[in-house]
Amino acid sequence: MQASPPAGTGVCFSAARRWRMAETVFWLAAAATFFGLPGYHLLLTEIAIIGLFALSLDLILGFAGIASLGHAAFFGLGAYVAGLLGKHGWGDPLLGLAAGAGSAALLGFLTSFLVLRGSDLTRLVVTLGVALLLGEAANQAAWLTGGADGLQGVEIAPLLGRFEFDLFGRTAYAYCLVVTFVLFMVARQIVNSPFGLSVRAVRDNALRARAIGVPVNSRLVAIYTVAAAYAGIAGALLAQTTQFVSLDVLALHRSADVLLAVVIGGVGYLYGGLIGAVFLKVLQDVFAGLTPQYWTFWIGLVLVVLVLVGRERAVAGARDVVRRVVGIRRRTS
Amino acid sequence: MTVSLETRGLTKRFGGIVATDNVSFRLEVGARHALIGPNGAGKTTFINLLTGVLPPTAGQVFLEGTDVTRMTPERRVLRGLARTFQINQLFASMTPAETIGAAVSERLRRGSTWWRSLGGQREIEAEVETIAARFGLADALGTNVTRLAYGKQRLLEIAVAFACRPRVLLLDEPAAGVPEAERRELLDTVAALPRDVSVLLIEHDMDLVFSFAERISVLVNGALFAEGSVEEVSNDPRVRAVYLGEDEHG
Amino acid sequence: MLTILFDGIAYGMLLFVLACGLSVTLGLMNFVNLAHGAFAMAGGYVTTILMNRYGVPFLATLPAAFLAPAVLGVALERTLYRQLYSRSHLDQVLFSIGLVFMAVAAVDYLMGSQPQLIVIPTWLQGRVDVTVAQVGIYRSFVIAVCAVLVVTLQLVLTRTRFGSQLRASVDDPRVARGLGINVSAIFATTFAVGSGLAGLGGALGAELVGLDPTFPIKFLLYFLIVVTVGGTSSLTGPFLASLILGVADIAGKYYVPAAGAFVIYSLMIVVLVFRPNGLFASAR
Incomplete structure (x- = not known):
């Protein structure tokens, strides 16, 4: 062996690990919306939830390279589990989150074996199939879920036994924001860990990943399960803050919306999902204002244009503009 | 034996x-x-x-x-038992540091560790730098692998396998x-x-x-x-x- | 029992005509076009508009139900789709799902969200008792039309110059181009025919499976099942898959109505777990 250079000078990996100023700015801005935009708490709550859901999808799409058309399966399951708990007297919010996460993780673990094999296409079909299957189940089991009428009578206890969920969504927004922040920090840690690196290795080149000793399948199962748990928590948050669950949580457009959020914000870039959620929600709001019933048309148009222009280019361009305006640089991966 | x-x-x-x-x-x-x-x-x-x-x-x-x-x-x-490939099989999104680091962390059975960042692990960093020096990659550790000269990519191809300490x-x-x-x-x-x-x-x-x-x-x-x-x-x-x-x- | 089998076969044949265009674009051209159902919907609406607004007889609307989506298909292929042939599957999915959303909202806006009804000619209505089963006349008609289409397709693909040129273009576009085959024209034609057939299927199916603006979404999974379960190396696979799907779906809804679409989805997942490249995939 040659004489080793000064050990651990830290040049090689630090770029990803270091917490950047811009990240502090981002989260401070998020916290500021709580105090500064009290009239928008309901909308902001929704953005935080979609952001968390998008973060979850990005863990598998951006970091593990698994395209899914049925990520709503986990979101919906989490929502129904938390909603049902609330309806039947187990209204503690954190308990609901845990149950939503647990059940979605279990479903994620079981269905992960379906996405290990086959091509992109098979994965798309299987994930879509799982989501539709769950949607059909929720529809059929009307005695449990309320079917097409939705799950009503969900009652959520005060957060930590102290903070009531008020009509203006103050508690709800603070709650969602904190949960999203905590889970974001965990995701950031996962992505920058040896585990995260090995998942990216699998995405880039599974053949080589195997050749350096990465157990490809178990890593994919693990990340898929984690992502499912995240989606379950996002769904549980929605059920708890709206105190209502409808079949809509399992619908195809849920999966497509979240895909759009990730794509708008940038794939494989943790803040992408959050930023994409802001854009998506604002777009939806604007479009819904223009043509109340037909806003999906414009969402579709955004997708089409985005792809035709080139996602990378569009996102990079937008990022450039943001960078110039705010004068910040950020990159987590 | x-x-x-x-x-x-x-x-x-x-x-x-x-x-x-x-x-x-x-x-x-x-x-x-x-x-x-x-x-x-x-x-x-x-x-x-x-x-x-x-x-x-x-x-x-x-x-x-x-x-x-x-x-x-x-x-x-x-x-x-490690191998290299006739046609480069590298991780397109990574730098040589990350590529070698992935192999080293896997060998140390740390591939499923998610609670520690890669960057803080001195042992891995030190070994990555040693291997990089051996394969003439010390100056390129932070460059994306797709931007390396072809000869350097071939060296990395061997360095990754070597990082498995075969x-x-x-x-x-x-x-x-x-x-x-x-x-x-x-x-x-x-x-x-x-x-x-x-x-x-x-x-x-x-x-x-x-x-x-x-x-x-x-x-x-x-x-x-x-x-x-x-x-x-x-x-x-x-x-x-x-x-x-x-x-x-x- | 046999009635169910018969209805299932009619349904399966219909599914095949609806989905075969997708199986060609997806299997042969490796393009994920989730918007395929939108072309089928277009065909369905052409027929209902012609019949209900202009009083055109049912049969006379069918050529239009084929041509309109075919023209639409070729226009989109020339302008938009062709730019995406070399893109990632994710891009293709995003793009085509965007088209689906646009189509659904646009049709909803123009035609309203209610299901469209058509009145098929009286001579196609009713059922006939054939000793062992009740045979719906309209279903027999659908089966006959679809069977003719299937045979024609198979002959075109295997026996004609166009068929061999298509197969060559798919196997290796560069070599095909070198041989003087106009690959992009071949792809455009194929896309047009696939879209047209979907439109025809939409028109024929309006009576059997209904027609409303959510059609492309409702049938998306059915199309994908046909293609993934059937495999994409030939037309025989998707054809058999369509028949199985049709019969299983009708039988499932008849015998275990409470299970709804469970039967189909579970069946599909099981198949894809054990045969990720499809039930009839050959070692290509």
């Missing part, structure tokens, strides 16, 4: 085609052994059988005396496609691999084979056709007829 890698009656059939035909082969500890053969002789299939990418139709593979025939490729790697290293045409200017560095690096690593070189390029190998095995139509020292094989009239005659390199 003097044998580090051994096959007994290794056979692979694809339908009616016999790609590997009853190969019994031994790689000595510390060997510098070359496996040669004309195109389509079954060299690639043989490597895939050794590394576990393909299951054999019959026969066994032993790594340091242990039967690894039923082991997954990744388990074999952890037991000390006791047996399979080099699949390491110099393939490397431009003349970058070739010297690559050959010197290969020649400087530590002697306690047994190396099996799969190669087309006779210059490299003769400068590096001490023993040569010749594979023809999936079967082991001849084996011996460099002298013996290069003077074997049958080998000259079958292989060297066909390949203008000889």
Whole structure:
């Protein structure tokens, strides 16, 4: 062996690990919306939830390279589990989150074996199939879920036994924001860990990943399960803050919306999902204002244009503009 | 124990085609052994059988005396069998530091660690830098691999395998496609691999084979056709007829 | 029992005509076009508009139901789709799902969200008792039309110059181009015919499976099942898959109505777990 250079000078990996100023700015801005935009708490709550859901999808799409058309399966399951708990007297919010996460993780673990094999296409079909299957189940089991009428009578206890969920969504927004922040920090840690690196290795080149000793399948199962748990928590948050669950949580457009959020914000870039959620929600709001019933048309148009222009280019361009305006640089991966 | 890698009656059939035909082969500890053969002789299939990418139709593979025939490729790697690829198989989104770091962390059984950042782990960082220095990549650690010169990519290809700290290293045409200017560095690096690593070189390029190998095995139509020292094989009239005659390199 | 089998076969044949265009674009051209159902919907709406607003007889609307989506398909292929052939599957999915959303909202806006009803000619209505089963006349008609289409397709693909040119273009576009085959024209034609057939299927199916603006979404999974379960190496696979799907779906809804679409989805997942490249995939 040659004489080793000064050990651990830290040049090689630090770029990803270091917490950047811009990240502090981002989260401070998020916290500021709580105090500064009290009239928008309901909308902001929704953005935080979609952001968390998008973060979850990005863990598998951006970091593990698994395209899914049925990520709503986990979101919906989490929502129904938390909603049902609330309806039947187990209204503690954190308990609901845990149950939503647990059940979605279990479903994620079981269905992960379906996405290990086959091509992109098979994965798309299987994930879509799982989501539709769950949607059909929720529809059929009307005695449990309320079917097409939705799950009503969900009652959520005060957060930590102290903070009531008020009509203006103050508690709800603070709650969602904190949960999203905590889970974001965990995701950031996962992505920058040896585990995260090995998942990216699998995405880039599974053949080589195997050749350096990465157990490809178990890593994919693990990340898929984690992502499912995240989606379950996002769904549980929605059920708890709206105190209502409808079949809509399992619908195809849920999966497509979240895909759009990730794509708008940038794939494989943790803040992408959050930023994409802001854009998506604002777009939806604007479009819904223009043509109340037909806003999906414009969402579709955004997708089409985005792809035709080139996602990378569009996102990079937008990022450039943001960078110039705010004068910040950020990159987590 | 003097044998580090051994096959007994290794056979692979694809339908009616016999790609590997009853190969019994031994790689000595510390060997510098070359496996040669004309195109389509079954060299690639043989490597895939050794590394576990393909299951054999019959026969066994032993790594340091242990039967690894039923082991997954990744388990074999952890037991000390690493390989490089004829066509670069690198991680397109990564830097050499991350690429080597991934292999090192996996070898240290830390690949499923998610609660510690990669950056804070001195042990991994130190080893990445040592390996990078050995393979002439110290200056390029932070560059995306797709932006490296081709010769550097080939070096990284070997460095990644080396980071698995193999006791047996399979080099699949390491110099393939490397431009003349970058070739010297690559050959010197290969020649400087530590002697306690047994190396099996799969190669087309006779210059490299003769400068590096001490023993040569010749594979023809999936079967082991001849084996011996460099002298013996290069003077074997049958080998000259079958292989060297066909390949203008000889 | 046999009635169910018969209805299932009619349904399966219909599914095949609806989905075969997708199986060609997806299987042969490796393009994920989730918007395929939108072309089928277009065909359905052409027929209902012609019949209900202009009083055109049912049969006379069918050529239009084929042509309109075919023209639409070729226009989109020339302008938009062709730019995406070399893109990633994710891009293709995003793009085509965007088209689906646009189509659904646009049709909803123009035609309203209510299901469209058509009145098929009286001579196609009713059922006939054939000793062992009740045979719906309209279903027999659908089966006959679809059977003719299937046979024609198979003959075109295997026996004609166009078929061999298509197969060559798919196997290796560069070599095909070198042989003087106009690959992009071949792809455009194929896309047009696939879209047209989907439109025809939409028109024929309006009576059997209903028609409303959510049609492309409702049938998306059915199309994908046909293609993934059937495999994409030939038309025979998707054809058999369509028949199995049709019969299983009708039988499932008849015998275990409570299970709804469970039967189909579970069946599909099981198949894809054990045969990720499809039930009838050949070792291509």
